[in-house]
Amino acid sequence: MDAKADIAGPIILFDAECILCSANAQFVLTHDRKKRFRLAAMQGEVGSGLYRRFGIDPTNPDSIIVVDGDKMLRDSDAVLAIYAGLSWPWKALALFRLVPRVIRDPLYLFVARNRYRIFGKRKSCWLPSPDYRDRLL
Structure with a gap:
C-alpha cells in the first residue's frame, strides 16, 4: 500500500492528550460499526502532518478536523x-447542521x-485497545 492510500480518509484528527477528545475517539471506535473512520492523534507523525497540510499548527490546534482526500x-x-x-x-445528531454555523462554531x-x-x-x-489499533494511524 502506498503512503497516499495509507492515509485515505475519512480520518479524524484529534488531541490524544485531551480527556474529552480521547473519549470522543473511543466513542467513534465503538459506534462506527462500518469501520468508516480512522483516527490520527495530532501528536503523531500522520496527524501533525495532516494538520500542517491544512495550515493548522499541530502544537496548538483549536479544532478537531476530519480529512477525506483533499477535503x-x-x-x-x-x-x-x-x-x-x-x-x-x-x-440523527447531524440534524444540528440546520443550526447556522455562526451559532454552532462559537460554542x-x-x-x-x-x-x-x-x-x-x-x-x-x-491509545486504543488492541482491537482498534488497526484504525489508528
Whole structure:
C-alpha cells in the first residue's frame, strides 16, 4: 500500500492528550460499526502532518478536523460529519447542521479552547485497545 492510500480518509484528527477528545475517539471506535473512520492523534507523525497540510499548527490546534482526500472539515462541521457517518441513533445528531454555523462554531470553539481546563489533560497520549489499533494511524 502506498503512503497516499495509507492515509485515505475519512480520518479524524484529534488531541490524544485531551480527556474529552480521547473519549470522543473511543466513542467513534465503538459506534462506527462500518469501520468508516480512522483516527490520527495530532501528536503523531500522520496527524501533525495532516494538520500542517491544512495550515493548522499541530502544537496548538483549536479544532478537531476530519480529512477525506483533499477535503477538510473543521470545528462543528467536523463533529457533525463524524456523527453523520455513524449508525443510528447517533446519525440523527447531524440534524444540528440546520443550526447556522455562526451559532454552532462559537460554542464549539469555546469548548475546544478550554478543553484542558474543563475536562482535563492526560499525562501521556491515549491509545486504543488492541482491537482498534488497526484504525489508528
